[in-house]
Amino acid sequence: MGLFKDSKLITDPLADNNPITIQVLGICSALAITAELEASIVMSIAVLFVLGVGNVVVSLMRNIIPSKIRIIVQLIVVATLVIIVDLVLKAFAYELSKTLSVFVGLIITNCIIMGRFEAFALANGPWKSFLDGIGNSLGYAVILIIVGFFRELLGSGTLLGIPVLGDPIEKTGVYAYGYENNGFMLLAPMALITVGIIIWVQRNRNTALIEDH
């Protein structure tokens, strides 16, 4: 049962080997674009596409890439895929691509992607590499969506742009009781602190993850 055996490739990065909270990679984008849930989701899909396809491409080419120039070849693969994502976003979701601005382009520099190419795709077959790419980008997505959820809910009182806590100007919903949005949640430091809290909670639940000093 090949699929069953390989399912760890998908489930591991979701929690115990999460690229953000355990390997601490790809933090920049987790800080930059998580003020809104929608942007987090789109970013996650973009990374899912780039890493899933990229891992397969690199894996297929792994025997013909000369080891000395492998970083350049990998960069070209990522860059091509990122440009496709960028153009698709500009064509079908222009407003959103403006929100994400340079961060779509910066997927190229996302350490998770080059890290998976180097650590996995160069040494494994296309099917396994595909699963690994999907697993790691899902692990990335989980954290992004958790952070985006809390930052948008507490910072703007909305989810996916829909007001869920009432209207802050008309004072309806919880705002009628004096609640106010927390502007700090929209600033980058709070994203870092939110990720930190997730790491804290995760390691408290699974003490095997705590590194020795």
Add this chain to the structure above:
Amino acid sequence: MALKQNLHNLKEKYKGTKMAPLFNGFHTFLYAPNETTHSGGHIRGADDLKRTMNTVIMALVPCLLFGMFNAGYQHHLQTGEVSQAVGGFFSGEFWNMANFWVGFLKIIPLVIVSYVIGLGIEFIFAIKNGHEIEEGYLVTGMLVPLIVPVDIPLWMLAVAVIFGVVIGKEVFGGTGMNILNPALLIRAFLFFAYPTWMSGDKVWVTGAVERTNEIAAGSSADAISGETVLGSLAQGQEVAFSVADMFYGFIPGSVGETSTLLILAGALFLIFSKIGSWRIMLSATLGALVMGFMFNKVVDFGWITESSKFYALMDTTFWHHLLLGGFAFGAVYMATDPVTASQTTKGKWIYGFLIGFISVLIRVFNPAYPEGVMLAILLMNVFAPTIDHYVVQGNVKRRMKRLKAKTA
């Protein structure tokens, strides 16, 4: 003695269990313990940590009481129920019970929220991690209500206290291990999270926000201005208070920060009881004076015109900066926090000087938020270990040189 005996019995009963720190903590808090602090970041004296904490709290009580009178006075001044206090510090317009009650009812809830939430978190962490409750929050809990505007909603204060104690202190390992001053972190959190309640011209006098809402709803009452002196200066408006008012503290501002006179008394008390570092207080004052003086000179030389938005604050006589806003309070009670300040003698001078210097710099160049003391102290908290490192290394180098010269 019944309570003490009961507590003692409970303490014995729960010895070694998870709940033990709870009873130990209450016991130590209410009655004198028969042991002194023997570990942590406070190894520099034989005093019990509790004595240090109590001394600071004693130094803060006058500011708290003054804050209660002042909150009522500012409110009544704006509603026209009292006239401007004349006749010095002991003016009857200021020190009357009507003023006190308004402030008392406003400020006591702040104190209660600060202590109940903060100590509650300390208890939870102590029980969860199985260590004794630390006294560190006793001072923080007293500082917090003194550095917020009197009208701050209580739930906001509670959220900020949770944030400050958990993220500012517990994640680093509790009292003595924190990098940033927790009280200032709580204030910074409030400032960035709820700027409408922490800055602007409405929040500094109790009742101003309510009155604004009433007027918006069609009331014909006069608006209450809750602008601080610094705020007025930043916007280039006329200041309605005299220098004597600023010194005595008869001006709007955060609860306990206004009275430079009482803060000065507190500073002397801290210096004579050897709790607060006079080096930091003095060098912070010097730093502020130097920066203020430089700005005054910029104005004198005509390098800046009156049309500039920085003009009014740059033109403020340099020593007035010491009386305005939270400078005195920050320099005396916040910058001297032994955990987050520099530890070396030379380091203290540098650390303090830069706090004063940067405070005035931020005041002048950030008119949207003309109070720079909080940010300056937090910034220097981060740099304090670096300063200490270089002071120690410099010392090591000098001694090595001396040693070489001797042996050569």
